[in-house]
Amino acid sequence: MEKQDLGRTEIASLGEFGLIEHLTKNFEIQKEKSHNGIGDDAAVIDNTGFLTVVSTDLLVEGVHFDLMYCPLKHLGYKAVVVNLSDIYAMNARPKQVTVSIAVSNRFSVEGLDELYDGIHAACKNYGVDLVGGDTTSSQKGLIISVTAIGQGEQGKLTYRSGARPGDLLCVTGDLGAAYLGLQILEREKQLYLSSPDIQPDLEEQQYIIGRFLKPEARKEMIEIFEKAKLVPTAMMDVSDGISSDLMHICKQSGVGAIIEESGVPMQNDTKLLALKFKLDPLTCALNGGEDYELLFTIDPKDLEKVRLLPDIYIMGEITEASEGIKLHTESGKRHDLLAQGWRHF
Amino acid sequence: MEKQDLGRTEIASLGEFGLIEHLTKNFEIQKEKSHNGIGDDAAVIDNTGFLTVVSTDLLVEGVHFDLMYCPLKHLGYKAVVVNLSDIYAMNARPKQVTVSIAVSNRFSVEGLDELYDGIHAACKNYGVDLVGGDTTSSQKGLIISVTAIGQGEQGKLTYRSGARPGDLLCVTGDLGAAYLGLQILEREKQLYLSSPDIQPDLEEQQYIIGRFLKPEARKEMIEIFEKAKLVPTAMMDVSDGISSDLMHICKQSGVGAIIEESGVPMQNDTKLLALKFKLDPLTCALNGGEDYELLFTIDPKDLEKVRLLPDIYIMGEITEASEGIKLHTESGKRHDLLAQGWRHF
Numbered sequence: 001m002e003k004q005d006l007g008r009t010e011i012a013s014l015g016e017f018g019l020i021e022h023l024t025k026n027f028e029i030q031k032e033k034s035h036n037g038i039g040d041d042a043a044v045i046d047n048t049g050f051l052t053v054v055s056t057d058l059l060v061e062g063v064h065f066d067l068m069y070c071p072l073k074h075l076g077y078k079a080v081v082v083n084l085s086d087i088y089a090m091n092a093r094p095k096q097v098t099v100s101i102a103v104s105n106r107f108s109v110e111g112l113d114e115l116y117d118g119i120h121a122a123c124k125n126y127g128v129d130l131v132g133g134d135t136t137s138s139q140k141g142l143i144i145s146v147t148a149i150g151q152g153e154q155g156k157l158t159y160r161s162g163a164r165p166g167d168l169l170c171v172t173g174d175l176g177a178a179y180l181g182l183q184i185l186e187r188e189k190q191l192y193l194s195s196p197d198i199q200p201d202l203e204e205q206q207y208i209i210g211r212f213l214k215p216e217a218r219k220e221m222i223e224i225f226e227k228a229k230l231v232p233t234a235m236m237d238v239s240d241g242i243s244s245d246l247m248h249i250c251k252q253s254g255v256g257a258i259i260e261e262s263g264v265p266m267q268n269d270t271k272l273l274a275l276k277f278k279l280d281p282l283t284c285a286l287n288g289g290e291d292y293e294l295l296f297t298i299d300p301k302d303l304e305k306v307r308l309l310p311d312i313y314i315m316g317e318i319t320e321a322s323e324g325i326k327l328h329t330e331s332g333k334r335h336d337l338l339a340q341g342w343r344h345f
Numbered sequence: 346m347e348k349q350d351l352g353r354t355e356i357a358s359l360g361e362f363g364l365i366e367h368l369t370k371n372f373e374i375q376k377e378k379s380h381n382g383i384g385d386d387a388a389v390i391d392n393t394g395f396l397t398v399v400s401t402d403l404l405v406e407g408v409h410f411d412l413m414y415c416p417l418k419h420l421g422y423k424a425v426v427v428n429l430s431d432i433y434a435m436n437a438r439p440k441q442v443t444v445s446i447a448v449s450n451r452f453s454v455e456g457l458d459e460l461y462d463g464i465h466a467a468c469k470n471y472g473v474d475l476v477g478g479d480t481t482s483s484q485k486g487l488i489i490s491v492t493a494i495g496q497g498e499q500g501k502l503t504y505r506s507g508a509r510p511g512d513l514l515c516v517t518g519d520l521g522a523a524y525l526g527l528q529i530l531e532r533e534k535q536l537y538l539s540s541p542d543i544q545p546d547l548e549e550q551q552y553i554i555g556r557f558l559k560p561e562a563r564k565e566m567i568e569i570f571e572k573a574k575l576v577p578t579a580m581m582d583v584s585d586g587i588s589s590d591l592m593h594i595c596k597q598s599g600v601g602a603i604i605e606e607s608g609v610p611m612q613n614d615t616k617l618l619a620l621k622f623k624l625d626p627l628t629c630a631l632n633g634g635e636d637y638e639l640l641f642t643i644d645p646k647d648l649e650k651v652r653l654l655p656d657i658y659i660m661g662e663i664t665e666a667s668e669g670i671k672l673h674t675e676s677g678k679r680h681d682l683l684a685q686g687w688r689h690f
Contacts, residue, residue, distance in 0.1 A: 040505050040597075041434040041581050042400035044497065052397050055387035056477060056492055058445035062484045089386040100403035100490060132401060138488075139407045145445060145490035147401055152389060160385050236386050252385075 009109035011137075020135045022109065023116045027123065027130045043131035045096055050151035053094075055086035061141035068192075069185040072111055074213045075144070076118025082239065083148035084126050085217035085292045089237040090159070091225065092152030096131045097123065100145040102138035115144075126219060158235035158296065163253035167233050167297040167318040172221050172311055175242060176281065177270045179288025181205070181212030183277055208273060215292045221311075230305045235296035241289035243337050247325060249297065256323040259286075259316040259337060261330045286327075286337070354454035356482075365480045367454065368461045372468065372475045388476035390441055395496035398439075400431035406486035413537075414530040417456055419558045420489070421463025427584065428493035429471050430562035430637045434582040435504070436570065437497030441476045442468065445490040447483035460489075471564060503580035503641065508598035512578050512642040512663040517566050517656055520587060521626065522615045524633025526550070526557030528622055553618060560637045566656075575650045580641035586634035588682050592670060594642065601668040604631070604661040604682060606675045631672075631682070 014022055045052070057079070059065060065075055080097055087094040099119055103112065123130055128148070188200045202209055217237075225231070234249050242259075250257050266285050274281040297318055298306055306312055316328075325337045359367055390397070402424070404410060410420055425442055432439040444464055448457065468475055473493070533545045547554055562582075570576070579594050587604070595602050611630050619626040642663055643651055651657055661673075670682045 041431040042398045042437070042493070042495070044435065044502055045397040045399060047392050047397045048395060049393055052390040052392045052494070053387045054390060054441070054443060054477060054492070054494060056443045056445055056479055056490070058447050058479045058481055058488065058490050060447045060481060060483050060488065063447070063482055086386040090389065092387070096399070098399060098401045098492065100401055102403050102405045102408070102488070132399060134401055134403045136403055136405060137408050138405045140485050143403065143405065143447070143483075143488055145401070145403050147399070147443065147492045148387070149397070149399060149494075150387070157389055 007110060011103065011105060011107065011109055011112070014109060019109070019112070020133075023112055023135070024130060026120060043096065043098065045131070045149060047151055051092075051154060051157065053087055053090050053092040053150040053152045053157070054147065055083050056145065056147040057083050059144040059146075061143065066189070067142070068189050070213060072114035073118035073121075076115040077122045077214055078118075079144045079146050080119055080122035080128075080148075081126070081215055081217050082292060083146045084122070084128065084219070085237040085239070087148050087150035088217050088219060088222050089235050089294060090150070090152055090157050091222060091231065091235060092150040092157060093222065094126060094128050094148045094150040096129045096149040098132040098147045099130060100134035100136075102136045102143040104138050104140055104142070107142065126217065156231055158232045159252070160234055160236050160249050161252040163234035163249050163255050163297040163318045165255055165318050165320050166300055168300055168303060168306070168314050169246070169257055169259065169295075169297055169316040169318060170306060171238070171242070171265060171293055171295050171313050171315050172218055173291065173293040174265045174267045174270065175238065175291050175293065176266050176274065176285035176288045177208045177211040178215060178290040178292075179212075179284050180270055180273045180277065181209040182290070183279075184209055184273075185212065205273070207267075208270060212290060215290065217292055218294050221294055224309055228305045228309060230298065230302055232296035232298050235294055238291040238293045238295050239289055241287040242295060243286045244289070245295050246337070249295070250321070250325055253318070254321050256319040256321050256325055257316055258319055258323070258326045258328055258334070260328050263313060263315040265313040265315070352455065356448065356450060356452065356454055356457070359454060364454070364457070365478075368457055368480070369475060371465055388441065388443065390476065390494060392496055396499060396502065398432055398435050398437040398495040398497045398502070399492065400428050401490065401492040402428050404489040404491075406488065411534070412487070413534050415558060417459035418463035418466075421460040422467045422559055423463075424489045424491050425464055425467035425493075426471070426560055426562050427637060428491045429467070429473065429564070430582040430584070432493050432495035433562050433564060433567050434580050434639060435495070435497055435502050436567060436576065436580060437495040437502060438567065439471060439473050439493045439495040441474045441494040443477040443492045444475060445479035445481075447481045447488040449483050449485055449487070452487065471562065501576055503577045504597070505579055505581055505594050506597040508579035508594050508600050508642040508663045510600055510663050510665050511645055513645055513648060513651070513659050514591075514602055514604065514640075514642055514661040514663060515651060515657050516583070516587070516610060516638055516640050516660050517563050517658075518636065518638040519610045519612045519615065520583065520636050520638065521611050521619065521630035521633045522553045522556040523560060523635040523637075524557075524629050525615055525618045525622065526554040527635070528624070529554055529618075530557065550618070552612075553615060557635060560635065562637055563639050566639055569654055573650045573654060575643065575647055577641035577643050580639055583636040583638045583640050584634060586632040587640060588631045589634070590640050591682070594640070595666070595670055598663070599666050601664040601666050601670055602661060603664055603668070603671045603673055603679070605673050608658060608660040610658040610660070
């Protein structure tokens, strides 16, 4: 049993409906298109004239997050952002989210307030409305389910199935940092568990840890694509790791691919940290995951458009399916790219 | 540790993506409007010309269901149906669902196949498409998150906030049976736990148990409303129990209500069983919940329309907020209706 802290409000003191009201009182509807907010049987959204794009995720404490190093506020922020990232990966615009949580009585109302502060910050930063959800209890731990709803236009949506041989394989931003951020936090957790009085100094690694704890979705990239009149042939976000994610594109498009080692974007700090952890930097970049960058393919005729755009890297090429999915190393070798995404089972 | 049964396939043997493919292989897209099925970052839905209606629920083993008496197939069916019920309660038509599950390794692939058989049956019966979801592991038990997406028309959607004093309060079907179905199953569970060799005989109570284990949503009622050109002023589905649900309508509409005891529809079998359990039948009907009937209000000028429709009961009237929410008993007394919906905290 947990001690009753001063300043701790038991969830039971509010009840289910009271809790929903309490947690969502600061969420004002931003979009005119969100007709109906929280508190009816269903949310009502005006997507007339647009296609509706829907993505959903289920996050389970102990499987997808560890509250020992993941502050509840960051968790709320990340839970929303990773779903928005899926909508952007369709070349669509997220407009609404629903958030459902199940919590054990280990959590106080103040703890859930932190979680919802993060959810609120994400909604605000990305201009989306919280329009519904469910709040209930769990026997153990925290469970978060987020559904993101967006708008897309016919002919502009990017599926995983649209890559064709000869297309260029591109990625935004830099890779591998989120995975190394997790490694730092895991190491600090072990140190803390063995010597609770040592205070970790994580200042230096703020970028890398931030990439894991508080990722951002590539909203501006979708806006840049639109201005440049660029529609990728296929796109997805980097969640399980490039190797695993690229495998999905290749499978669904019926194509192969080749990645150039020299084309894989990594920050120097990430590379150095990988070596410090005795990890292969390239493996971190290709298999780490949780970068929430955009992995996409373009028709070669769009190359000039992409060359002018910031923060996009051409990493390889789409090939015939018979050629498989290969990595071309800087030493000139070609070998099979192995998908080792995060497996939850 | 669970014994390895013959015919038991470990989830780990398929992996996450293999499991999704396996579980969803029989789900064919039924609607032309579901552009993109399972297997991309997000589902794409053509709701152009309509408002999009979204509802979501999170179900946790040990809190919302007990697998000792709830077969996985029924659970899958019910998990979908209760969400569709929320869409119908908006006077809208569900078109798609997303289903996310988190499972511990206690479950086999065969067990999840059962669950998805039920999900499939519900999708087929109600003509909705499974268009996405997430499949992951939990540390303990089964967690199911369902999001239902539907279409509605401006001017025809029914919110909880539209009831006005003088409106008639109506309900479909009959009440209280689901709650008594649960009581039977709980009793049988206790009997089984104390004497595992006694086989329960539940034949006689099939209707009542079915109301709890395999509820149906009132799809046909929405169609009947449309044919009759009837748009309720407010509507919601009966999930927590009439008392609690009516409280929501009254609060959001800024009105009061009076229920006539004589107008509360119950089947005789339900009443008899309540008495057998030494429960007050009216309390079961008003506070039991999980009936998934429709509770709605109509403008009195629509009375003639409703009189001609099947399976609708006029249960009371909407009053001024100052009059509160009252029950008028058959003995002529008026007292406050107490909301005692199912509280998960």
